Amino acid sequence: MNANLTITDLSKRYGSTVALDGVNLTFQPAIHGLFGRNGAGKSTLLGVIANRLLPDGGAVELDGANVRENESAQSRIYLVNETLPFLLGARISTIFKREERYYGGFDWPFSARMLAAFGIEPGRAYGHLSLGQRMIVRLVAALCVPTDVLLLDEPVLGLDAVNRDLFYRFLLESYGERPRIIVISTHIIDEIAHIVERAAIIDRGRIIEAFDAESVTSRATVLTGESACVGSFVEDCGLQVISRETMGRLAAVIVRGPVEAADLPSGIAANALGLQDYVIRVTSGAVGPDMPDISDHQEAGAAGAVSSSKGE
Ligand SMILES: Nc1ncnc2c1ncn2[C@@H]1O[C@H](COP(=O)(O)OP(=O)(O)OP(=O)(O)O)[C@@H](O)[C@H]1O
Known part of the structure; x- marks a missing residue:
């Protein structure tokens, strides 16, 4: 089951x-x-x-x-x-036997192979291992x-x-x-x-x-290009902005969802975000007072809203 x-x-x-x-x-x-x-x-x-x-x-x-x-x-x-x-004084093999008793089984051949690959002797005391090695022992047990x-x-x-x-x-x-x-x-x-x-x-x-x-690549898109151009495109398409950065005349705007390459005007590039970048963007609070979200953007007009994120 x-x-x-x-x-x-x-x-x-x-x-x-x-x-x-x-x-x-x-x-x-x-x-x-x-x-x-x-x-x-x-x-x-x-x-x-x-x-x-x-x-x-x-x-x-x-x-x-x-x-x-x-x-x-x-x-x-x-x-x-x-x-x-x-217990710091316990040998690794003793620790594994304890886990076997409590959890009802233990894959001894796999543990031996893993310890050998990590270069750790099963007879060593847990407390004599380095911090990284202690973590390895815990992961092997897991x-x-x-x-x-x-x-x-x-x-x-x-x-x-x-x-x-x-x-x-x-x-x-x-x-x-x-x-x-x-x-x-x-x-x-x-x-x-x-x-x-x-x-x-x-x-x-x-x-x-x-x-x-796997679906992360369709959850958000980075649009890069000239600020005004990207701003107008985002507004015209009603895209939801996750974050916005400007670098001189250029802007990188991250919007929710996929953007079809065929829909892009010339001068704007679209790229998917990987998992780490996606997590960073949605948890960084990047849409803040100095980085206006789409509603500020709509009020201010495309070019104005994007350039205002330069940190006025
Ligand atoms: N024992 C505790 N006493 C008081 N506050 C605690 C205690 N443990 C966690 N917190 C608080 O609870 C919140 C959540 O903490 P938690 O450790 O679950 O976060 P986390 O996502 O694991 O963080 P990190 O990535 O830094 O390990 C934090 O604000 C933290 O300060």
Whole structure:
């Protein structure tokens, strides 16, 4: 049976700080990316899903079972985050045996192959490893337990570029062997863009978008050309502006949705945005007072509105 993780109206406060504000999301087996700026609520969301943090309201259900009240649902969810989960004095192999007992299985051959590839001896004590190596051990454990849900909060923090690449390969191999719900929260979006199938963007505790990662190229378009020309085109077509930058006489305006090349006047180029750029644009608050949105633009007229974003 395909696992189904449903998050309904989840809220969480820390004192007066609202970390989660009515989050609704569903996850099915796929590699999901959870993206958002610092403090957006990613770690809190993953912590609540894994039952490490208590929500103030809402529910997390795995195949209909409320995760808070159901131990067997809890043992189907594995979280890797910044908290120290293992005893510093314990050997890696002892740690893996503990995970095997709690989670009901462990892929020993795969763990041996991964540790060898990362150059880590299984007999070493966890506390004698470097910070990056400790994270690797946690990731190896995560890929070897038979849970239906894997939550990876900043999984490559501290890993060098070679080991990050190795980890992404093992993650894909593991997912290929055993598809399950994998949620990765990271700021290094470019590096995982090629493996993510679904993306969710969280901003100030709210999910602002959730979409198939493949569709990102049709979600926004960068139009570049002479400011006045781009401004008129955007206005004439009634395109919704996400952000706008001017560089001398030129403007780069990011609009929602695809723009057909055939519709473009000469002098304007249209390019799709990749996942990382898209996340940056929709979470950066780039449409602000000094970067007028389309409604300001319509009032001021095409050329006026675009040139006003030069920072008057
Ligand atoms: N233990 C805590 N006590 C008080 N406030 C907290 C606590 N943990 C998180 N917060 C606040 O809750 C909000 C969400 O934090 P969270 O750690 O979930 O964000 P994040 O998206 O994971 O950020 P980052 O990308 O920086 O790790 C932030 O405003 C943060 O300051």
